[in-house]
Amino acid sequence: MYTVKEVAKKMEVSEHTIRFWAKSGFFPFVKRNSNNIRQFEENDLEWVRIVKCLRGVGIDNKSIKKYIELCIIGDSTIKERYDIIKKTREKAQKQMKELKKQLELLNFKENYYNELIKNNSKDTWNPMNKK
Amino acid sequence: MYTVKEVAKKMEVSEHTIRFWAKSGFFPFVKRNSNNIRQFEENDLEWVRIVKCLRGVGIDNKSIKKYIELCIIGDSTIKERYDIIKKTREKAQKQMKELKKQLELLNFKENYYNELIKNNSKDTWNPMNKK
DNA sequence: ACTTGACTTAGAGTTACTCTAAAGCCATAA
DNA sequence: TTATGGCTTTAGAGTAACTCTAAGTCAAGT
Numbered sequence: 258m259y260t261v262k263e264v265a266k267k268m269e270v271s272e273h274t275i276r277f278w279a280k281s282g283f284f285p286f287v288k289r290n291s292n293n294i295r296q297f298e299e300n301d302l303e304w305v306r307i308v309k310c311l312r313g314v315g316i317d318n319k320s321i322k323k324y325i326e327l328c329i330i331g332d333s334t335i336k337e338r339y340d341i342i343k344k345t346r347e348k349a350q351k352q353m354k355e356l357k358k359q360l361e362l363l364n365f366k367e368n369y370y371n372e373l374i375k376n377n378s379k380d381t382w383n384p385m386n387k388k
Numbered sequence: 389m390y391t392v393k394e395v396a397k398k399m400e401v402s403e404h405t406i407r408f409w410a411k412s413g414f415f416p417f418v419k420r421n422s423n424n425i426r427q428f429e430e431n432d433l434e435w436v437r438i439v440k441c442l443r444g445v446g447i448d449n450k451s452i453k454k455y456i457e458l459c460i461i462g463d464s465t466i467k468e469r470y471d472i473i474k475k476t477r478e479k480a481q482k483q484m485k486e487l488k489k490q491l492e493l494l495n496f497k498e499n500y501y502n503e504l505i506k507n508n509s510k511d512t513w514n515p516m517n518k519k
Numbered sequence: 520a521c522t523t524g525a526c527t528t529a530g531a532g533t534t535a536c537t538c539t540a541a542a543g544c545c546a547t548a549a
Numbered sequence: 550t551t552a553t554g555g556c557t558t559t560a561g562a563g564t565a566a567c568t569c570t571a572a573g574t575c576a577a578g579t
Contacts, residue, residue, distance in 0.1 A: 260557075273537055276558090281535095292544060294557055307497070310490045318535065332511050339501035346494040353487055359441045360484065363477040366438070370470035380463050393525075404568055407527090412566095423575060425526055449566070 259297040268305050275305070281318055283308050283325055314349045390428040399436050406436070412449055414439050414456055445480045 261279075265272040278284065279295065284304055288296050297305070304325075311321050324341055327334035373380055392410075396403040409415065410426065415435055419427050428436070435456075442452050455472055458465035504511055 262556080271537080274535090277536060280559090292557075294544090306493070310493050312535090313486060313490050314494075328514055331514075335501055335504050335511060339498065339505060342494060342497045342501060346491065346498050349487065349491045349494055353484075353491065355444065356480065356484055356487060359444050360477065360480045362437070362441050363445075363473060363480055366473045367470065367477050370466055370473060373466050374470060380466060383459055383462075391526075402568080405566090408567065411528090423526075425575095443566090 259302070261295055261297075264297045264302065264305060268302065268309060270305070270309055278305075278308055282322055285325070285329065311345060314345055314352065316345055316348075390433070392426055392428075395428045395433065395436060399433065399440060401436070401440055409436075409439055413453055414449075416456070416460065442476060445476055445483065447476055447479075 259267065261272050261275050264270075265275050268275075279287065284297075284301060286304075287301050288298075290296055308321055308325075311324065312318075320341070324338065327338050327341075369382065372378075390398065392403050392406050395401075396406050399406075410418065415428075415432060417435075418432050419429075421427055439452055439456075442455065443449075451472070455469065458469050458472075500513070503509075
């Protein structure tokens with residue numbers, strides 16, 4: 258049993274975001290205790306994990322809601338859920354490619370600046386220096 | 389020489405976003421022709437590339453503006469720029485790790501759903517099915 | 520001359536948070 | 550017993566970064 262705060266810490270998402278997601282209907286199955294406090298079970302964390310994953314890959318909240326709703330409907334929606342996950346996985350792979358390129362550029366620039374500092378030389382690449 | 393539209397296409401960023409970035413002062417060096425049309429030179433694309441990279445890694449626009457301003461100031465800011473790029477590179481590496489984990493989860497789920505479909509079996513993992 | 524299409528701007532609208540304020544519940548210190 | 554602090558809740562205001570719309574300029578084609 259976890260409170261929102263504990264879930265937030267465990268899953269590395271802000272409390273605000275967990276509450277926002279809860280309000281958005283992403284966790285329709287989370288119970289409350291007699292004081293109206295949300296009690297996330299171990300199982301519920303699995304849902305936080307998948308929501309975090311989908312958001313992390315840039316799936317919008319409306320689509321996430323739809324996915325959750327398909328889960329609620331049950332086994333008749335497995336094919337549809339499969340399609341969503343597949344498309345999301347493809348999207349994530351594209352992002353991975355992008356991120357690799359960005360990392361390369363950052364590595365290049367870090368190196369470049371590092372050399373400049375070491376050799377105390379001018380930044381000849383910076384177009385501002387050509388004016 | 390490229391118009392906003394051409395830059396947008398070449399760099400895979402929307403025209404709106406290029407204009408928004410321009411308005412935000414990310415390209416203070418781009419010239420206009422006599423009709424007030426922006427003319428991006430080859431060199432300028434380098435700047436679009438680095439802005440896209442920084443944004444892609446989640447650096448906020450205020451920080452990007454600051455980086456641009458440091459570039460404008462010139463060689464005295466090389467160390468400061470180095471620090472920014474280094475921190476950004478570290479951030480990107482963290483994201484790479486995250487993305488890998490997310491990709492694993494998506495692969496797992498895609499596989500899982502695929503098995504369900506192939507074997508025409510029940511989705512016993514879905515907590516909604518346990519209620 | 521008129522329409523088409525590419526470009527411009529200001530500013531409204533949208534998404535997904537992110538934060539604030541007000542209030543409820545409970546434990547412990549004075 | 551009161552109050553102080555710490556936790557939770559909600560509604561709703563605020564923010565970042567787009568994203569889109571409307572209204573305008575201009576040059577070229579028919």
